[in-house]
Amino acid sequence: MMLTEETEIGQAALPVAAFRAHLRQGTGFAGDGVQDEVLEGFLRAALSAIEARTGKILIARAFRLSLADWRDATGQALPVAPVGAVSEVVLADRDGIGVTVAPALYRLERDSQRPRLMPVAALLPVIPRGGSVRISFEAGMAAEFDGLPADLRQAVMLLAAHYYEYRDETGLGAGCMPFGVTSLIERYRTVRLLGGGAA
Incomplete structure (x- = not known):
């Protein structure tokens, strides 16, 4: 992952x-910034x-999750929250040649702790042997800090x-x-x- x-x-x-x-x-000086x-x-x-x-994304931005296999083909948990939208799912073969999965085949299950990519049918699409899946999504609690x-x-x-x-300081613990x-x-x-x- x-x-x-x-x-x-x-x-x-x-x-x-x-x-x-x-x-x-201090403020009001020439070198304030x-x-x-x-x-x-x-x-x-x-x-x-x-x-x-x-595990929460504070300021909204775009992410891509790459997996060699689904952890659970009945619903793949996404590693951060909250996720606002899944923009693309791409299945790639062992040579890296990708095919975009039709959005009608999956949906986003929103959750404040563990959002998941869910299949519309029984299982998520099969990942080619030796290949991978790339999930592009938007995550974040607010567009700006004040939100x-x-x-x-x-x-x-x-x-x-x-x-x-x-x-x-270099002496603080990990x-x-x-x-x-x-x-x-x-x-x-x-x-x-x-x-x-x-x-």
């Missing part, structure tokens, strides 16, 4: 000015970390500020995330039962 981000978060969707205010950086590129980087890092921890729930907006700001303040951030994102984390058997 390989998940590829097809489009990145646009610069306009990032709250750089709000983050500058959150850090209480001199750190904007650095601040943007910390915002992107915070968004990525929270998405990885929760996110308040607790997630605050979590991103806190984590980006943490990264900014400790940007030279996976270190401030308590305030973990408590804000806890309710969004994907719950996996039975070792993720159907995932």
Whole structure:
């Protein structure tokens, strides 16, 4: 399984000015925007970390999932949520030559935790031996940062500020995330039962 981000978060969707205010950086000077590129980087890092921890895509963008085989031909779970639409399903043979599956043969089962690609008939189309399937889809909770729930907006700001303040620190443990951030994102984390058997 390989998940590829097809489009990145646009610069306009990032709250750089709000983050500058959150850090209480001075304003009204000629060089107000001199750190904007650095601040943007910390915002992107915070968004990525929270998405990885929760399995939720915050800012909407396009993804492609590549699989060598269906995990379950009666319905394939998608690795992130929420998914707004499946734009294309392509079956490729061992030489990489693809055939687009007719949209009438599948549907998206929306779910806030585990959205799934479902067959309209009994099973999803057969993947050629030695081939693969590519599923293109749109995922995200909001088109822009301001459309996110308040607790997630605050979590991103806190984590980006943490990264900014400790940007030279190398002694933090792996996976270190401030308590305030973990408590804000806890309710969004994907719950996996039975070792993720159907995932």
